Amino acid sequence: HVLLSGPSGSGKTTLAKLYAKSLQCLDPNSNGQFCNACAACKEFGSPWDFHDINCGLDGGRDVIKEYLEFLTTSPQTARLRVYFFDEAHRLSREALAALLVPLEIPSPPSVFIFSTIDEEVLPESFRARCRLFKVTQPTEAEAAIFLTRICQAEELTFEPEAMQLMLVLRGGFRTHAGNLERVAGALSKSPRHISVQLVRDTLMHDRSHRLIAYFDALDSGDIGRQLEQIEGSLLTPTENLRALQDMLIYLGCGYIGPYEGVRETGALGLLIDQGTWRRLAKIFADRAIAL
Numbered sequence: 001h002v003l004l005s006g007p008s009g010s011g012k013t014t015l016a017k018l019y020a021k022s023l024q025c026l027d028p029n030s031n032g033q034f035c036n037a038c039a040a041c042k043e044f045g046s047p048w049d050f051h052d053i054n055c056g057l058d059g060g061r062d063v064i065k066e067y068l069e070f071l072t073t074s075p076q077t078a079r080l081r082v083y084f085f086d087e088a089h090r091l092s093r094e095a096l097a098a099l100l101v102p103l104e105i106p107s108p109p110s111v112f113i114f115s116t117i118d119e120e121v122l123p124e125s126f127r128a129r130c131r132l133f134k135v136t137q138p139t140e141a142e143a144a145i146f147l148t149r150i151c152q153a154e155e156l157t158f159e160p161e162a163m164q165l166m167l168v169l170r171g172g173f174r175t176h177a178g179n180l181e182r183v184a185g186a187l188s189k190s191p192r193h194i195s196v197q198l199v200r201d202t203l204m205h206d207r208s209h210r211l212i213a214y215f216d217a218l219d220s221g222d223i224g225r226q227l228e229q230i231e232g233s234l235l236t237p238t239e240n241l242r243a244l245q246d247m248l249i250y251l252g253c254g255y256i257g258p259y260e261g262v263r264e265t266g267a268l269g270l271l272i273d274q275g276t277w278r279r280l281a282k283i284f285a286d287r288a289i290a291l
Contacts, residue, residue, distance in 0.1 A: 001103055001112040003088070003127060005119040006135030009172030012115040015135060016084050020050060023111055024078030040078040049075040055087045061094035068098070071107050081110045088114040089121045096126055103129035137172050146173055147180055151194075156184060158194035165199045165270045179203055196270055208271050211247060212280070219283045247271075247280075255281035 002019065004012045018034075021044045025034035034041050044050065051067055058064075067083065075081040085091065091099075103112060103126070112130070119127055138146065144167060151158055169179055183194055186202045200208055210229050217225035233240055255277055272280075 001130045002114070003119060003122075003130035003132045004113070004115040004135050005132060006117070007137060007172065008117060009174040010135045010137050011173050012135050013086060014173075016086075016113045016115055017044075020044075020082040020084060020111075020113060023080050023082055024049060024075070026079060043077050046077065049078040049081050051081070051083045053083065053085050055085055055090040055095075059087075059091045059095055061092055061098050064091070064095040064098055068102060071102055071110050074109050083110065083112045085112065085114045087116065089116040089118055091122075096123060100125060100129070137170065138176070140167050143167055143173070143176050147176055150177065150180055154184065154192075156187075156192050156194060159196055161270050162194045162196045162199045165196055166203065168271065169203060200271070204271060211243060212272065212276060215280055215283055219287070251277065251280055251284065256284060 002016075004016055006012050021034045021041060022028055022032050024040045024044060026038040026040045027035045029035065034044075040049070045052075051070075053064075053067060070081065073081070099112075102110075114130060116122065119132060144163060147163060147166065150156075166176070166179055166183070169175065171179075183199055183202045184192070186198060187194070210233055214226055214229040217223075217229065230240070235243065
């Protein structure tokens with residue numbers, strides 16, 4: 001039995017289904033990978049052999065016990081019956097207790113796969129019965145390769161700086177794919193070319209435009225507009241704070257103080273055009289003088 005743990009969007013569900021398909025394949029290769037040609041592969045996802053359980057909706061004891069009634073019955077087509085418990089951290093205490101015995105006593109026709117954003121919330125007695133795999137978010141290099149392959153498949157071209165800027169938005173493969181889809185959706189039919197400005201306008205509104213508007217309101221002393229920008233942001237408070245800190249650090253190192261003019265070429269510098277960076281620096285310099 002397997003427990004996959006990692007942040008949202010890191011690929012746990014995809015990995016779980018690929019593993020389940022390999023387990024159920026009737027003719028896997030020497031590495032255990034599914035053939036994608038046998039009856040089990042063609043019918044993968046059948047509710048008779050693959051039980052996909054959203055614990056956020058069906059995490060109670062009674063529902064789980066209904067699923068476990070099929071535990072010892074042979075699968076219809078596949079080699080094994082697979083139970084996938086998504087969001088296992090939302091299983092009720094009674095449901096977790098009901099799963100302990102099936103996890104402890106092998107049931108040859110059946111295998112359990114669990115996914116969670118935090119394995120520590122699950123009881124030690126539960127975790128001890130599973131093999132834990134940590135699923136991490138892709139590195140920047142991995143995300144860049146992933147996005148480049150999608151662009152090639154979709155016949156999209158892009159400015160290297162635009163790709164660099166998209167990577168500022170940290171996340172899993174699903175998050176990166178969703179961001180690219182948003183950018184591509186904002187393109188006209190031709191040419192299908194992704195520019196830095198398009199990424200700024202499509203993905204960076206709350207990280208650039210809204211923060212700039214906040215600083216402008218701060219400069220003019222307009223408290224109402226300051227609150228409007230904060231309350232209208234789609235970012236979480238933590239994301240807002242991180243974006244603000246990143247901007248202030250870059251601004252301080254690149255445009256203000258003893259290191260003025262010593263700017264690293266990176267995604268943060270691409271977030272806003274240089275003219276706007278200079279204008280923001282002047283706002284802070286003027287306020288510093290006033291104080």
